[in-house]
Amino acid sequence: MLTKGVQYKPLDWWPVFSSLIAPQGQSEDSSDEGGASGDTEMDFLRSLFSRTLGLSPGEKVLDELTLDGVARYIKSGKCKSIICMVGAGISTSAGIPDFRSPGTGLYANLQKYNLPHPEAIFQIDYFKKHPEPFFALARELYPGQFKPTVCHYFMKLLKDKGLLQRCYSQNIDTMERVAGLEGGDLIEAHGTFHTSHCVSFLCRKEFSMDWMKDKIFSEDIPKCDSCGNLVKPDIVFFGENLPARFFTSMQTDFPRCDLLIIMGTSLQVQPFASLVSKVSNSCPRLLINMEKTGQSEFGMGLFGFGGGMDFDSDKAYRDVAHISSCDDGCMALAGLLGWKAELEEMVKREHGLIDSKDSKKTEKEAKQSAESTGVDSGK
Numbered sequence: 001m002l003t004k005g006v007q008y009k010p011l012d013w014w015p016v017f018s019s020l021i022a023p024q025g026q027s028e029d030s031s032d033e034g035g036a037s038g039d040t041e042m043d044f045l046r047s048l049f050s051r052t053l054g055l056s057p058g059e060k061v062l063d064e065l066t067l068d069g070v071a072r073y074i075k076s077g078k079c080k081s082i083i084c085m086v087g088a089g090i091s092t093s094a095g096i097p098d099f100r101s102p103g104t105g106l107y108a109n110l111q112k113y114n115l116p117h118p119e120a121i122f123q124i125d126y127f128k129k130h131p132e133p134f135f136a137l138a139r140e141l142y143p144g145q146f147k148p149t150v151c152h153y154f155m156k157l158l159k160d161k162g163l164l165q166r167c168y169s170q171n172i173d174t175m176e177r178v179a180g181l182e183g184g185d186l187i188e189a190h191g192t193f194h195t196s197h198c199v200s201f202l203c204r205k206e207f208s209m210d211w212m213k214d215k216i217f218s219e220d221i222p223k224c225d226s227c228g229n230l231v232k233p234d235i236v237f238f239g240e241n242l243p244a245r246f247f248t249s250m251q252t253d254f255p256r257c258d259l260l261i262i263m264g265t266s267l268q269v270q271p272f273a274s275l276v277s278k279v280s281n282s283c284p285r286l287l288i289n290m291e292k293t294g295q296s297e298f299g300m301g302l303f304g305f306g307g308g309m310d311f312d313s314d315k316a317y318r319d320v321a322h323i324s325s326c327d328d329g330c331m332a333l334a335g336l337l338g339w340k341a342e343l344e345e346m347v348k349r350e351h352g353l354i355d356s357k358d359s360k361k362t363e364k365e366a367k368q369s370a371e372s373t374g375v376d377s378g379k
Contacts, residue, residue: 058281090262288329
């Protein structure tokens with residue numbers, strides 16, 4: 001019997017359920033009925049797991065487990081609430097490195113900071129003792145130096161169409177905001193550069209994004225003007241809790257989701273990765289990524305259910321993997337929905353506005369510099 005309170009690993013369950021299905025006096029290895037018996041036993045196990053753990057498969061909503069099938073579902077009018085889960089892969093085409101890609105990822109290129117290990121740059125205890133590496137990296141990656149991608153604007157298009165329920169982002173680059181998503185549209189699960197706070201629990205004074213930017217680019221270590229402690233952007237370091245809003249919102253958002261779109265994430269970091277299991281068992285899940293990820297662990301995948309993604313088994317009924325860059329995948333889906341021209345125009349228009357603002361800012365800074373030089377030479 002399964003014991004209440006005991007944590008069973010997937011393979012620990014096998015002898016328990018094998019004993020339940022093996023008739024008295026007959027070995028579980030008996031092959032009198034060959035493969036048919038094995039199939040029957042596996043069906044029994046699936047049914048028993050489903051009843052016991054509430055993991056029974058849901059209704060099949062998509063007519064085909066392809067991008068075309070997803071597009072037809074969206075166009076049918078039955079899909080009214082879409083949640084996007086996104087990671088660093090949606091920003092790489094803008095020039096921002098992801099974290100884990102071999103050779104090009106952020107963690108593979110931190111040798112110059114002499115860290116004990118790559119992840120230390122985002123560990124709160126290390127930061128408090130050695131803040132210099134983080135702020136040096138922040139100068140390289142600071143928001144405002146990059147333009148949002150096709151993928152970012154596709155999510156804005158979903159919002160404009162009244163289909164985006166929420167975007168859950170692992171990213172700290174604020175590009176969802178630059179693309180036009182607002183605070184209510186976003187759950188920045190791993191925090192943001194948008195605000196900063198003093199690290200002292202007794203102070204916690206808030207500082208603006210402009211204040212932090214001035215400190216970072218002047219190569220000053222940001223210190224609180226009230227208590228003298230370090231000031232850190234509100235991004236979540238290892239060893240810190242995720243924002244409370246992440247947990248409260250997911251309880252209400254995911255049960256109401258009609259389509260989950262997962263883009264540019266390895267689904268390796270918890271608790272963010274576990275969100276894929278929070279939608280209903282009937283909710284289709286589309287992965288747009290350079291490789292498949294988030295698949296069921298062996299024990300659960302063996303029985304054909306569970307929160308993990310299932311793209312390839314004979315039990316697959318709702319998960320779709322579109323293997324491509326996030327930009328190409330979003331543009332392909334937009335094309336199938338009849339939105340391609342609209343998305344292309346949005347990207348062109350918004351990038352033009354950003355270029356115009358940057359040009360005016362550069363001209364203003366050059367003028368100020370020339371005026372300052374003239375004043376200095378006239379002394």
